[in-house]
Amino acid sequence: MKRIADSTVRRLSLYLRFLEDFEQRGLETISSDELAQRGGTTSAQVRKDLSFFGSFGKRGLGYSVPELSRRIREIIGLGREWRVIIVGAGKIGAALAQYQGFAQRGFHIVAVYDSSPEKIGRSWNSQTIRDIRQLEHDTAREKPDIAVLTVPSEAAQAMLDRIVKAGIKAVLNFAPVQLQAPPDVTVKSVNMAMELEGLSFALTNRD
Amino acid sequence: MKRIADSTVRRLSLYLRFLEDFEQRGLETISSDELAQRGGTTSAQVRKDLSFFGSFGKRGLGYSVPELSRRIREIIGLGREWRVIIVGAGKIGAALAQYQGFAQRGFHIVAVYDSSPEKIGRSWNSQTIRDIRQLEHDTAREKPDIAVLTVPSEAAQAMLDRIVKAGIKAVLNFAPVQLQAPPDVTVKSVNMAMELEGLSFALTNRD
DNA sequence: GCTAACTTGTGAACGAATTCACAAGCCCCC
DNA sequence: GGGGGCTTGTGAATTCGTTCACAAGTTAGC
Numbered sequence: 001m002k003r004i005a006d007s008t009v010r011r012l013s014l015y016l017r018f019l020e021d022f023e024q025r026g027l028e029t030i031s032s033d034e035l036a037q038r039g040g041t042t043s044a045q046v047r048k049d050l051s052f053f054g055s056f057g058k059r060g061l062g063y064s065v066p067e068l069s070r071r072i073r074e075i076i077g078l079g080r081e082w083r084v085i086i087v088g089a090g091k092i093g094a095a096l097a098q099y100q101g102f103a104q105r106g107f108h109i110v111a112v113y114d115s116s117p118e119k120i121g122r123s124w125n126s127q128t129i130r131d132i133r134q135l136e137h138d139t140a141r142e143k144p145d146i147a148v149l150t151v152p153s154e155a156a157q158a159m160l161d162r163i164v165k166a167g168i169k170a171v172l173n174f175a176p177v178q179l180q181a182p183p184d185v186t187v188k189s190v191n192m193a194m195e196l197e198g199l200s201f202a203l204t205n206r207d
Numbered sequence: 208m209k210r211i212a213d214s215t216v217r218r219l220s221l222y223l224r225f226l227e228d229f230e231q232r233g234l235e236t237i238s239s240d241e242l243a244q245r246g247g248t249t250s251a252q253v254r255k256d257l258s259f260f261g262s263f264g265k266r267g268l269g270y271s272v273p274e275l276s277r278r279i280r281e282i283i284g285l286g287r288e289w290r291v292i293i294v295g296a297g298k299i300g301a302a303l304a305q306y307q308g309f310a311q312r313g314f315h316i317v318a319v320y321d322s323s324p325e326k327i328g329r330s331w332n333s334q335t336i337r338d339i340r341q342l343e344h345d346t347a348r349e350k351p352d353i354a355v356l357t358v359p360s361e362a363a364q365a366m367l368d369r370i371v372k373a374g375i376k377a378v379l380n381f382a383p384v385q386l387q388a389p390p391d392v393t394v395k396s397v398n399m400a401m402e403l404e405g406l407s408f409a410l411t412n413r414d
Numbered sequence: 415g416c417t418a419a420c421t422t423g424t425g426a427a428c429g430a431a432t433t434c435a436c437a438a439g440c441c442c443c444c
Numbered sequence: 445g446g447g448g449g450c451t452t453g454t455g456a457a458t459t460c461g462t463t464c465a466c467a468a469g470t471t472a473g474c
Contacts, residue, residue, distance in 0.1 A: 004408075005461065006405065031420085057421075058421080058470065060422075061471070062422080092302045095302045101400050172399070188405055192397060197312070199378075199379060200289060240451085266438065267440035267451050
């Protein structure tokens with residue numbers, strides 16, 4: 001299959017959100033233009049994005065909301081449940097663990113780890129915080145799909161190495177550092193500091 | 208000035224982090240290639256990024272770590288303190304409010320707002336949570352530069368409109384929705400759901 | 415069944431961002 | 445002080461992503 005741009009996948013994700021909204025309101029069809037307006041893009045972009053995966057619309061009419069919805073979910077891989085572990089039970093980990101949006105989309109938190117003796121054993125939103133030393137052992141048995149990494153920057157690379165070695169192929173990193181991983185492991189980073197600096201730049205370099 | 212790509216600014220932010228690291232370790236000079244390797248890019252990319260703003264290096268030698276560091280800080284606009292307000296005192300807001308990385312980079316949280324009577328008045332990491340109804344009044348007086356938006360999705364657009372009307376020109380949004388703002392207002396979004404779906408896509412569409 | 419009004423799907427044109435490739439400059443050592 | 449070994453800065457080439465533009469298909473109304 002032709003390589004799909006990251007930006008395309010992000011937009012699909014966005015379209016899906018609108019489609020679910022439309023679905024709930026009982027709307028039957030939607031045009032690429034309506035989708036584009038809500039997503040802040042163009043109708044050509046929407047059609048191009050979808051065309052990488054097939055042709056889902058009807059000329060003259062638009063797209064069937066339930067069908068397109070289903071198709072995008074399928075493309076993104078939301079048809080199944082994903083098993084997620086959270087590594088690092090700090091403030092961000094806490095916020096994530098109880099964030100409802102995850103479960104809704106099929107991302108189920110199956111374990112939470114930390115290294116601090118005060119935290120290990122404490123209960124946390126229906127999860128007991130486990131000792132990080134169990135990571136490899138648990139992973140071999142429970143086969144999580146995705147690791148969310150919320151440890152301090154200094155520890156992030158070493159922990160990623162352990163996660164990779166344990167066989168997990170997808171990581172969402174919250175530490176504000178650049179991580180190195182083998183090519184068969186996908187790492188996405190959420191870097192608030194970087195976003196803030198983007199704002200700083202925008203405020204500083206106005207015309 | 209020529210328009211600078213978003214990706215360029217993000218990389219500058221990244222380089223700066225490495226430079227600060229080098230600075231602390233007392234290193235004097237660094238080459239574009241070393242910077243590139245840590246940042247997961249190429250030396251040509253590094254040099255091109257910098258060349259938009261001037262020529263800071265010495266041929267044959269590389270870049271002076273302290274000087275380049277200073278220059279990038281200047282470019283990004285980190286020479287001054289930015290006044291930040293947090294709108295929405297939920298779990299994510301809490302995690303952000305106590306995140307030390309912000310203050311280190313000159314982003315100072317000057318106020319936290321919420322609409323819930325149980326939260327208003329409570330103290331929170333050296334800030335008292337204020338009534339959201341004060342937003343316009345406070346903003347006129349305290350002139351914050353940046354608003355961090357951590358309210359539920361349903362409330363996000365309406366709150367953004369208020370923030371914009373109050374005269375704030377930069378917003379960091381954590382609600383997983385697409386927001387509309389006038390062109391003179393910069394909005395950056397951190398969307399964890401979207402990143403997770405990116406991972407789902409990557410796991411699903413392996414070769 | 416024909417026409418008018420729409421909307422999709424997609425090659426082609428365009429534009430933006432990255433990579434290439436090399437001249438120009440600097441340092442060190444002999 | 446001249447040569448060899450580096451490294452920058454930058455036009456040119458290339459790759460990648462977006463937008464244009466239009467043929468082809470669909471629906472509705474008459």
